[in-house]
Amino acid sequence: xxxxxxxxxxxxxGMTNKKSxxxxxxxxxNAMYWYKQSAKKPLExxxxxxxxxxxxxxxxxxxxxxxxxxxxxxxxxxxxxxxEDSALYLCASSQDWGQNxxxxxxxxxxxxxx
Amino acid sequence: GxxxxxxxxxxxxxxxxxxxxxxxxxxxxxxxxxxxxxxxxKRPQLIIDIRSNVGEKKDQRIAVTLNKTAKHFxxxxxxxxxEDSAVYFCAGxxxxxxxxxxxxxxLTINP
Numbered sequence: 001x002x003x004x005x006x007x008x009x010x011x012x013x014g015m016t017n018k019k020s021x022x023x024x025x026x027x028x029x030n031a032m033y034w035y036k037q038s039a040k041k042p043l044e045x046x047x048x049x050x051x052x053x054x055x056x057x058x059x060x061x062x063x064x065x066x067x068x069x070x071x072x073x074x075x076x077x078x079x080x081x082x083x084e085d086s087a088l089y090l091c092a093s094s095q096d097w098g099q100n101x102x103x104x105x106x107x108x109x110x111x112x113x114x
Numbered sequence: 115g116x117x118x119x120x121x122x123x124x125x126x127x128x129x130x131x132x133x134x135x136x137x138x139x140x141x142x143x144x145x146x147x148x149x150x151x152x153x154x155x156k157r158p159q160l161i162i163d164i165r166s167n168v169g170e171k172k173d174q175r176i177a178v179t180l181n182k183t184a185k186h187f188x189x190x191x192x193x194x195x196x197e198d199s200a201v202y203f204c205a206g207x208x209x210x211x212x213x214x215x216x217x218x219x220x221l222t223i224n225p
Binding site: 042043045056071088090098100101102103104105106107108 | 123124125142144145146148150158159163165198201205207208212213214217218
């Protein structure tokens with residue numbers, strides 16, 4: 001593992017379910033990100049957290065709810081999703097927030113909404 | 115918002131030949147331009163990056179060039195090998211202190 005761990009790796013959920021994705025980084029980074037990767041829009045930024053404070057919400061629907069209890073952990077709570085939300089959800093971290101740092105990605109959660 | 119355009123979307127080259135992928139950006143304020151490689155079923159991984167104080171950076175068979183005047187940067191892979199087959203993403207300034215990713219280039223190396 002590269003230092004960013006995501007669970008679960010695969011998730012199938014119905015449109016009325018509630019589930020959560022988890023991300024943990026062991027790199028001592030201060031910024032964490034959620035990205036959605038689909039065939040139509042590769043690597044689409046969803047949320048950014050810096051020192052556990054949300055700095056970016058990229059017009060994401062409210063059925064996606066992020067939570068960052070500390071700089072090492074990031075969650076994405078899901079409820080009443082739509083089939084078009086099926087995608088690979090990637091977590092990433094960087095040393096600090098901003099344009100000048102490389103990202104380390106987790107392996108992602110492959111989400112299927114049925 | 116600020117944009118990063120990546121071309122081509124697909125690229126097929128013979129093993130041993132070179133591959134070049136280009137990205138253009140619109141926000142002139144940034145100083146950092148990374149490239150990521152994503153193999154099938156795996157996570158994107160940083161393979162090389164360049165900062166604006168240099169025009170070119172090399173790491174074995176890969177290199178990145180930056181032209182800040184023209185606002186474009188390119189990934190060059192020489193002596194391509196089958197394991198170079200992957201999707202490559204550039205990233206650049208997206209305004210408001212964030213990186214945005216290009217649309218990706220699917221590179222196929224033909225034996």
